[in-house]
Amino acid sequence: MATISSLGIGSGLDLNTLLANLTTAEKARLTPISAAQSSYSAKLTAYGTMQSALQTFADAATALSSTNTYGATTATSNNTAAFNATTSAGAAPGKYSLSVTSLASSQSLVSATQASNTTALGATTTGNSRTLTISQGDGSKPLSINLTDSQTSLTGVRDAINKAGGGVTASIVKVTDSSYKLVLSANNTGTNSEMTVSVTGDDQLNNIIGYDSSTGTGAMTENAAAANAKLTFNGIDLERQSNTISDAQDGITLSLTGTTTTPATLTVTKDTGTATTAIQTFVDSYNALQDTFTSLTKFTATATNSDTADTTNGALLGDSALRTIQTRLKSALGAASGSGTITSLSNIGITTDPDTGKLEIDSAKLKTALTDNTSAVQTMMVGDGKTTGVMTNITNLNSGFLNASTGTIANAETAVNATLKTLTTQYNKVNDSINTTIARYKTQFTALDVAIQKLNSTADYLTKQFDAMSTSSSSS
Numbered sequence: 001m002a003t004i005s006s007l008g009i010g011s012g013l014d015l016n017t018l019l020a021n022l023t024t025a026e027k028a029r030l031t032p033i034s035a036a037q038s039s040y041s042a043k044l045t046a047y048g049t050m051q052s053a054l055q056t057f058a059d060a061a062t063a064l065s066s067t068n069t070y071g072a073t074t075a076t077s078n079n080t081a082a083f084n085a086t087t088s089a090g091a092a093p094g095k096y097s098l099s100v101t102s103l104a105s106s107q108s109l110v111s112a113t114q115a116s117n118t119t120a121l122g123a124t125t126t127g128n129s130r131t132l133t134i135s136q137g138d139g140s141k142p143l144s145i146n147l148t149d150s151q152t153s154l155t156g157v158r159d160a161i162n163k164a165g166g167g168v169t170a171s172i173v174k175v176t177d178s179s180y181k182l183v184l185s186a187n188n189t190g191t192n193s194e195m196t197v198s199v200t201g202d203d204q205l206n207n208i209i210g211y212d213s214s215t216g217t218g219a220m221t222e223n224a225a226a227a228n229a230k231l232t233f234n235g236i237d238l239e240r241q242s243n244t245i246s247d248a249q250d251g252i253t254l255s256l257t258g259t260t261t262t263p264a265t266l267t268v269t270k271d272t273g274t275a276t277t278a279i280q281t282f283v284d285s286y287n288a289l290q291d292t293f294t295s296l297t298k299f300t301a302t303a304t305n306s307d308t309a310d311t312t313n314g315a316l317l318g319d320s321a322l323r324t325i326q327t328r329l330k331s332a333l334g335a336a337s338g339s340g341t342i343t344s345l346s347n348i349g350i351t352t353d354p355d356t357g358k359l360e361i362d363s364a365k366l367k368t369a370l371t372d373n374t375s376a377v378q379t380m381m382v383g384d385g386k387t388t389g390v391m392t393n394i395t396n397l398n399s400g401f402l403n404a405s406t407g408t409i410a411n412a413e414t415a416v417n418a419t420l421k422t423l424t425t426q427y428n429k430v431n432d433s434i435n436t437t438i439a440r441y442k443t444q445f446t447a448l449d450v451a452i453q454k455l456n457s458t459a460d461y462l463t464k465q466f467d468a469m470s471t472s473s474s475s476s
Contacts, residue, residue: 026434046315053292058398060282065391070378072274079264091251096266101230104189108224111182122152122205130201138192190241272370287358321412338380
């Protein structure tokens with residue numbers, strides 16, 4: 001059977017060009033599917049862009065739904081050599097008198113001098129064991145450590161105590177090349193951290209490192225006594241275990257660093273800067289979100305009777321998810337909450353530009369509201385922190401929009417992914433159909449080429465036969 005190495009050779013016809021044209025025409029069936037895939041892929045990217053902008057806005061709204069934002073205060077000490085202070089929610093603005101009589105300190109015990117820090121100091125026991133117990137007056141569980149005979153040197157005792165990780169730190173002081181002392185230091189200050197050290201099962205070792213803080217007796221010596229901090233706060237005498245005091249006044253934490261000779265002053269003032277900054281961040285992030293909405297829904301009109309949309313149109317033009325988010329946020333911004341003269345954002349100087357839809361701040365009005373009526377601003381913004389309050393409600397909305405499983409954006413992405421999956425299946429099915437059709441065309445064209453080649457060969461043969469017969473007749 002005759003074969004054809006290249007289409008058209010047998011027939012002389014331009015079958016390759018014809019097949020290429022038919023292939024192009026067939027593949028045009030994929031164009032609308034590819035266009036749809038591109039469109040939906042662009043939607044996914046756009047949802048990601050919208051989610052990022054919305055998350056930034058949500059974070060800003062969350063900050064404004066916290067009571068800490070509005071109750072911020074600043075503490076100033078006029079004697080930083082004696083104390084510093086920080087404030088948190090609940091700190092009442094005002095001036096406080098403070099005198100520090102003494103600072104809290106931790107106890108330290110030191111052993112008698114030993115000639116070596118590695119020689120075992122305990123007795124040789126039958127069970128190769130004794131128990132070192134260190135108890136403190138703070139109510140914590142006593143530190144109970146089992147020591148072998150080889151662990152009774154100063155080094156062994158030090159390492160065993162530190163490894164146990166209790167409220168005591170052990171160290172060794174080298175006095176000279178042949179004299180060493182074991183030092184035990186309470187990790188915390190105050191009389192509740194006083195240490196009582198005992199060794200059961202080895203009187204020899206107990207007579208070297210034992211100590212009873214309740215009687216102040218034992219083999220070790222107290223070289224630093226535990227003491228409590230003593231101070232007078234607004235005329236009230238206080239005593240605390242630590243130099244860091246957070247329970248003297250709600251929202252105020254004192255850090256004592258020295259004593260005073262005359263009363264010092266702690267000044268607590270309102271700090272509207274925290275709320276002002278948070279509100280500016282909120283407004284900026286909302287306006288940026290509006291810019292994102294505008295970009296993603298951009299529309300450019302095309303010529304009348306045009307069948308195609310402008311390629312610069314936003315990927316989410318006409319998208320219901322975006323429209324839902326935009327509409328509900330706009331409504332929440334204008335909602336009222338609380339009572340009295342401050343019930344909405346507009347009452348504190350935050351309004352919407354009717355032309356652009358963006359938020360604007362009247363700085364003077366905002367400052368007055370935060371300075372003169374902080375509580376009312378907080379009530380309007382935060383409400384009960386669950387279902388009332390402008391920012392609380394906006395935060396709740398954002399949580400619904402951004403929920404990774406059931407949120408508005410997540411549901412939209414799920415729908416788009418499902419559509420893309422269907423389009424991929426459709427594309428593959430049509431592509432297979434095209435390949436089958438092109439293969440059939442090629443088979444038919446090859447058969448046509450062969451058939452024409454045969455006909456041409458037959459025609460050539462018959463022509464030659466007729467020419468030969470004609471020549472023979474002429475000769476006779």
